[in-house]
Amino acid sequence: METLGKKEIYAGIAAHNTALNAYLQVVPETATQGGAGPLSGVCVGVKDNIAVAGLQLTCGSKFLEGYIAPYNATVIDRLTAAGATVVGKCNMDEFAMGSATTYSAYGDVLNPWDEERTPGGSSGGSAAAVAAKMCDVALGSDTGGSVRQPASYCGIYGYKPTYGTLSRYGLTAFASSLDQIGVFARRPDDIRELMQVAAGRDHHDATSIEAPSFGAKGFSPSEMRIGVITEYEKNMSAAVRPAYDRCIEKLKAAGATIVPLSFPEYDTVISVYQVVATAEASSNLSRFDGIRYTARAEGCGFRETTAQSRGRWFGPEVKRRILLGTWVLSRAYYDSYYLRAAKVRTVILKRWQEFFRQVELVLTPATAGIAFKRAEQPDTFALYLEDIFTIPANLTGMPAIAVPAGTHDRMPVGLQLTADLSKDGLLLDAAAWLEKNFMDFATIERGCRHDTI
């Protein structure tokens, strides 16, 4: 991996972090000591919901202010064993719930391309840190698109591996059947190198799997069938359409076969996600009770202490999701909402399994448009719709990557490639091919530089 070098990275942090608010905690340069190994010299930013022993773990919440992680997440153990250095903890939407990093209890993160705009979310700090060259690579978590959407808004690569490929041990759980640690990088090959040391079975996480191949076998478009979803094409924005069309033309010219696919359930994915994710979150976040961890409000007895603490320190979006999750799991609503959503999830999974009997990859937009201005943030409900293209990969467990594909209105536009389970290598090979043959990297490179805007 081509690293920027610790000096340049710390100079970048000193120059930009006050404005961008990408890091919540920075490890002093003198305290960092990378080791020998394949990632020697690589500086990593880590989303603040992933445990790094001795560093804070706030999950972007006042509830966990001052909490210090007592152990390393498995991914951190593996990266540091390979020589990488953790440079800091990245800002995020509270408990990874949000699409703009405006729900952090520690202030908004700004987009390095345009500070008036959001970097996306919930891993907005990680995306901004990579785009502004305040680290070489960064870790985020992706439950409904929280790596791919901010990567798209910040003009970098954002990769969600096949479910189970990266151990979730040490990742604060939001929705366990959807959560997956993901990677931000400026080059797809950087992701590949990181995955080669970080992926694989972990006895701390029963859902972890053996590492698949991470490619570098080369990508031959003429041997590829690339699926495109007709329902998405009918509803694509003017901001994304030109980059999407250019990409298809490029792939066709290189010999790829473009296959139209129909996804009639495409607009139900938000509802399935809202029900499944919030149901799981309502259970996972019950551990924040005012008794363990940090903040505790005064109350009379356990129930009142718990309710007062949770009522006081959870932010509004976290409360909305816990409430919805509790609601859809309640006896009167379980069948009509939770059980039905779980069945529709099966239908969606079968639909995507069928896609991958017809094609090797599916190409879609990563987001509906470019990063919106923070002052013009859509309402809560409209914000949920931002994830319509990214959620299917979480519901199905399939790997997906957001790739920079050009600009619109001087802001980056991202596309998304999705592959079948454990075909992560193919995905990274395709992203590397697009980087070389389709993307104007120089434009992206200039745009990422916060100090050149």
Added chain:
Amino acid sequence: MTERSDDIRAVYELAALTADEAELAAMSGHFEKMFKHLEDLSRVPVDGVDPYFALPLRELPLMPDRPERSGAEAAIRGTFVQSAEEFLVVQRVVNRGGGACADGEEG
């Protein structure tokens, strides 16, 4: 107070959350909209479809029946001591086998 508002109050209690009246009113509007949107789910025919509660379990070999050193201890000792030393104070070790305690007292 609408029926939905009463529901919200009950759900707040189930979720172990407190709220004032203004928050309850704001949530009421949000959930009206949300449940309307969730009606989408009824558009997809699901007769005979099995629910999908978790991703299919792969065939995983059973782990050996012995404790494994995870490396976490080393990680804690390596980085935690400096920042939160007080949490690592080890209480005196008591030998329950009838011998002397680690600090020399009777067990």
